[in-house]
Amino acid sequence: MLDFRLAATPTPEATVVALPVPAADPRWDIPEAEAFLTQAEHTGEAGRVEKLVRPLSTPSTVFFAGVGTGDEAGWRAAGAEIVRSAAKATSITVDLGSAADQPAATRAFVEGAGLAAYHANPAKRPPLAEVTLLVDDPATVAEALRQGQSVVERTSFARTLTNTPSSTKDPAWFVEQVSAAATQAGVAVEVWDVDRLRDEGFNGIVAVGCGSTRGPRMLQLDYAPAGATRHVVLVGKGITFDTGGIDIKPAEAMLLMRKDMGGAAAVASAVLAAADLQLPIRVTALTPLAENMVSGSAWRPGDVIEHYGGLTTEVRSTDAEGRIVLADAMAYAVEQYSPDYLIDLATLTGANRVALGRRIGALMADDDDLADALLAAAGRAGEGLWRLPLHRDYVSMVTSEIADLYNHTDGGAGTITAGLFLREFAGKQRDRWAHIDMSSPSWADEPEKELAKGATGWGVRTLVRFFETL
Structure with missing residues (x-):
């Protein structure tokens, strides 16, 4: 199973990250994000993920994940597609800060990501093992994380x-x-x-x-x-x-x-x-x-x-x-x-x-x-x-x-x-x-x-x- 962690701020070592689309006040400044999303015609359809590679910058890989209207279904779909898209990474940091209801978004994201990461043959599971969720106050979403993890397990x-x-x-x-x-x-x-x-x-x-x-x-x-x-x-x-x-x-x-x-x-x-x-x-x-x-x-x-x-x-x-x-x-x-x-x-x-x-x-x-x-x-x-x-x-x-x-x-x-x-x-x-x-x-x-x-x-x-x- 994926190991989910909560944090209020990203670490400098976070090289593979995911941002929601649409997003308000993202935690990383990605100067090329607007042009990239415009060219990709990505307006935030729930579950759609686009990958931006920035080999000379940090973070070096950015996944832009659509969350639709930002309801539970949108965050669940985003979680599922992010873990599939980032399966070859060993860890990823995901910004949930733009969610209107961060506990609900946390639970839905964890359920979507955790369930999508399942494989019937453990030996064939991809290397992605750790997901860090960035939220405003980890204490306020800890119970939602526990709920999501139990449902996934x-x-x-x-x-x-x-x-x-x-x-x-x-x-x-x-x-x-x-x-x-x-x-x-x-x-x-x-x-x-x-x-x-x-x-x-x-x-x-x-x-x-x-x-x-x-x-x-x-x-x-x-x-x-x-x-x-x-x-x-x-x-x-x-x-x-x-x-x-x-x-x-x-x-x-x-x-x-x-x-x-x-x-x-x-x-x-x-x-x-x-x-x-x-x-x-x-x-x-x-x-x-x-x-x-x-x-x-x-x-x-x-x-x-x-x-x-x-x-x-x-x-x-x-x-x-x-x-x-x-x-x-x-x-x-x-x-x-x-x-x-x-x-x-x-x-x-x-x-x-x-x-x-x-x-x-x-x-x-x-x-x-x-x-x-x-x-x-x-x-x-x-x-x-x-x-x-x-x-x-x-x-x-x-x-x-x-x-x-x-x-x-x-x-x-x-x-x-x-x-x-x-x-x-x-x-x-x-x-x-x-x-x-x-x-x-x-x-x-x-x-x-x-x-x-x-x-x-x-x-x-x-x-x-x-x-x-x-």
């Missing part, structure tokens, strides 16, 4: 969990990695192995995982500070590899199925961030974990599963397994905790990408206030999120004649019908529940803005921003 953790190949990553490995991080952060850990899952009636998780030699698990993280009056329970889909089961996927569709536990990675990392930031709310994450494999012991189309809590599902597709494991964990959360808010995150449907493209997650909720709060949090975090309707006319599409529910329908509206299926397991908490399908934005095929190639850790930033409003 925990989002990067979610990315690394998701990027890890399934030759290494299975349910037990996920439990081991996350439990170690949670223990270090002072977060309580509880684990269900396959025997405990079976004994306690988590039959959906057991069914999905029974085709693999690497058995299912469920992991709970619980951050419970003294005096907390609000309780948020998060549930994240944790399919560590998805073949589709007996309804097997085409080979090409399996290539990235190591990412099918992105929801579990996001909710676990969000709890760790809440602990880092000592937020005054209780946050619990449940991550049902399984491999969806093909074997003689695998679950079958036509099976009927009795979930935790008693609802039953007729299996119409073994490739609609995510909602099956989420259902058990959600029912448990409602029974055990009756939380103020119940939010599930999942790489759930390919229909998410059809409806909203590659950068936007789908939000479904009955409660307008909760939906609005999550949309606002996503907006501040810079993560795309759009609300879809839980259209009641579609309920019949997931209603079985021999069980309570179907887990799949061929009638279209796949993202919405998945949400309607899960809504049944929110039970008495339906008016405090939200479902987020983050299948599309969980992965970036190429670097873009603050996103590095590969897993994005989508959802961690949105959840942290949401927590901060409670």
